[in-house]
Amino acid sequence: MDANIDDEVREIVAGELGVDVSRITLDTAAGEFKAWDSVRMVMILAAVQSHFGVQFPDEDLFDLVTVSALADEVRKVSAAK
Numbered sequence: 001m002d003a004n005i006d007d008e009v010r011e012i013v014a015g016e017l018g019v020d021v022s023r024i025t026l027d028t029a030a031g032e033f034k035a036w037d038s039v040r041m042v043m044i045l046a047a048v049q050s051h052f053g054v055q056f057p058d059e060d061l062f063d064l065v066t067v068s069a070l071a072d073e074v075r076k077v078s079a080a081k
Contacts, residue, residue, distance in 0.1 A: 002075065005052075009071040012051055016044045026068040044070070054078055 006026060013028065014021040017035045030036045036044075048070055049055055054077040056064065064070050 002071075005074050006068075006071045008051065009048060009067055009074065012047050013044055013067055013070070016040060016047055024067060026071065027066060029066045031065075048074065052078065054081075 010024045010026070010028075011021050014024045017024075017033050017040065019033065019035075030041055045056065045061065045064065052074050054074060056073055056077060060073060064073055
């Protein structure tokens with residue numbers, strides 16, 4: 001399931017940025033794409049939370065700057081349910 005979460009988060013990020021998923025890796029970070037600005041970050045966070053049915057704690061939001069960090073947060077929050 002972990003790889004599936006990684007892939008799904010990659011797909012969400014790619015969709016929000018309007019790029020092919022092949023350009024998104026787990027190491028892809030905010031700022032690597034011009035379109036990944038603060039507004040797009042909010043949209044990415046909302047899309048990830050909605051897709052997985054989770055709510056990220058406010059105190060963690062500023063740390064979620066890579067695809068890997070987003071996927072890890074999904075796993076962490078899902079495990080705490």
